[in-house]
Amino acid sequence: MKYVCAICGYVYDEEKEGVPFSELAESWTCPGCGAEKAMFDPVQETAEKETVSAAAADDGLRALSPRAMSMVFSNLARGCQKQYRPEEEALFRKLSDYYLSHSSEGAAEDEKELAALVSAHLKTFFPQAEKAASENGDRGALRARLWANKTELMIQSLLSRYEKEGEAWLENSRIWVCSVCGFIFIGDRLPAVCPVCKVPDWKFELVD
Amino acid sequence: MEKKAVRNLRLCTKDCLCLYVCPTGATDTENSIIDVSRCVGCGDCAAACPSGAISMVPAVYPEQQEKKEEVCFALNALIEAKAEEEMTAASLARKTEKVGLRRLMKAVTVSARLSGEDLAREAGYMLPQGSPALALLKALRDNPPSDDFPLNETNRIIEAFKGE
Known part of the structure; x- marks a missing residue:
C-alpha cells in the first residue's frame, strides 16, 4: 500500500520502507515538506469529491472588503515591480496601505479559532473555486487555487502540530x-x- | 512588436558584457536598472549576458487572458477567505506573548497575503496597466470611498499608464 502527501506529493511506499504507514509514530512528518502524518492519503482510494453548491458563488458578488482590496493593490504593486516601474509600484503601495489602515481588526481569542477558519475555508471556498475554474477551462485560476490550497493545507497541519506540541516545538x-x-x-x-x-x-x- | 530590455538583479553576476555591447548606454546606470528611455530594443545585451539576467519584454504588454465572471466571483470569495485569515493571524501575532506562536502567526500573515495577491492576479488583476485595474482605479477616482483616500496617487497611476 502506498500513501501520498496532499501537499508535496511525496509517496510513502510501505513495501519499500518495510514499515506499515499505520505504525509510523504520530510525530512522524513528511520527508518532502514537513507536513503531519494526517496529510497523507492512501493512493488506491479514489476520494469522492464533495459536491459543491452553486449558491456559494454569490459570496463573491459582494464588493471586496478593505483588506481584500489591499491585497488587490499590493498585487498590482508587485506587477509594477516585475516590470521595473518603482514609481508606479510606490503609488499602488499607497493604495494598498490606505485599504489596510481601513481594515477590521481580528477578534479571535486564540489560534484554535484560526484553525477552525482554515478548516472551514478548505471545505467551502477552495472546492468552489476549483469547480468554477475547471468548468471554465481557466488553467491560470486552477494553478493559483492549487497553490493556495496546498499552502492552506500546510497551515492547517502546522496549527494542528502546534496544538499538540506547543512552544517547545518552535523554540x-x-x-x-x-x-x-x-x-x-x-x-x-x-x-x-x-x-x-x-x-x-x-x-x-x-x-x- | 517593440521590445525593451529588463535586468533581473538577482541573477546579474556583473560580468558587464551588456555595458560593452549596448549601442546607446541604456544598460550603464547607477541603479543597475536598464534605462528604458534609451533602450532601442535591439536585444544585444540579452544575447551577450552570460547569466541570462536580461530579458526582452514587450514595450506595451498584451491584455491578460479574458476572465469569466464566474471564475472571478469564486476567486474573490477565496481572496476574502485569505483576507480573513490574514486579519486573524495578524491580530494573534500582536496579542500573544508566546515567542513561537508569534513567529508562526507572522508566517501565516505573510503567507495569506501572498496567496491573496496571487489569487487577485488570476481574478483579472495581473497587469497594473490592464483594463480591469484601470477600470477599478477610475471607479475609485469617480467615487472615492473616504476623504483620506489617496486620490492624487490614483490619478498619477491612471496618467502614467495612459496609452499602454
Whole structure:
C-alpha cells in the first residue's frame, strides 16, 4: 500500500520502507515538506469529491472588503515591480496601505479559532473555486487555487502540530515562507525547491 | 512588436558584457536598472549576458487572458477567505506573548497575503496597466470611498499608464 502527501506529493511506499504507514509514530512528518502524518492519503482510494453548491458563488458578488482590496493593490504593486516601474509600484503601495489602515481588526481569542477558519475555508471556498475554474477551462485560476490550497493545507497541519506540541516545538525551529506561493516550512534545512511552486530555496524568507 | 530590455538583479553576476555591447548606454546606470528611455530594443545585451539576467519584454504588454465572471466571483470569495485569515493571524501575532506562536502567526500573515495577491492576479488583476485595474482605479477616482483616500496617487497611476 502506498500513501501520498496532499501537499508535496511525496509517496510513502510501505513495501519499500518495510514499515506499515499505520505504525509510523504520530510525530512522524513528511520527508518532502514537513507536513503531519494526517496529510497523507492512501493512493488506491479514489476520494469522492464533495459536491459543491452553486449558491456559494454569490459570496463573491459582494464588493471586496478593505483588506481584500489591499491585497488587490499590493498585487498590482508587485506587477509594477516585475516590470521595473518603482514609481508606479510606490503609488499602488499607497493604495494598498490606505485599504489596510481601513481594515477590521481580528477578534479571535486564540489560534484554535484560526484553525477552525482554515478548516472551514478548505471545505467551502477552495472546492468552489476549483469547480468554477475547471468548468471554465481557466488553467491560470486552477494553478493559483492549487497553490493556495496546498499552502492552506500546510497551515492547517502546522496549527494542528502546534496544538499538540506547543512552544517547545518552535523554540529551536526556524520558520520560512516561500516568497512566491506563501508555503510555510518549519525546520533547519530548506528543501532544494519549494514543495508547492518549485522555486529554488533562495526564494524563501526567514520569519523572525 | 517593440521590445525593451529588463535586468533581473538577482541573477546579474556583473560580468558587464551588456555595458560593452549596448549601442546607446541604456544598460550603464547607477541603479543597475536598464534605462528604458534609451533602450532601442535591439536585444544585444540579452544575447551577450552570460547569466541570462536580461530579458526582452514587450514595450506595451498584451491584455491578460479574458476572465469569466464566474471564475472571478469564486476567486474573490477565496481572496476574502485569505483576507480573513490574514486579519486573524495578524491580530494573534500582536496579542500573544508566546515567542513561537508569534513567529508562526507572522508566517501565516505573510503567507495569506501572498496567496491573496496571487489569487487577485488570476481574478483579472495581473497587469497594473490592464483594463480591469484601470477600470477599478477610475471607479475609485469617480467615487472615492473616504476623504483620506489617496486620490492624487490614483490619478498619477491612471496618467502614467495612459496609452499602454
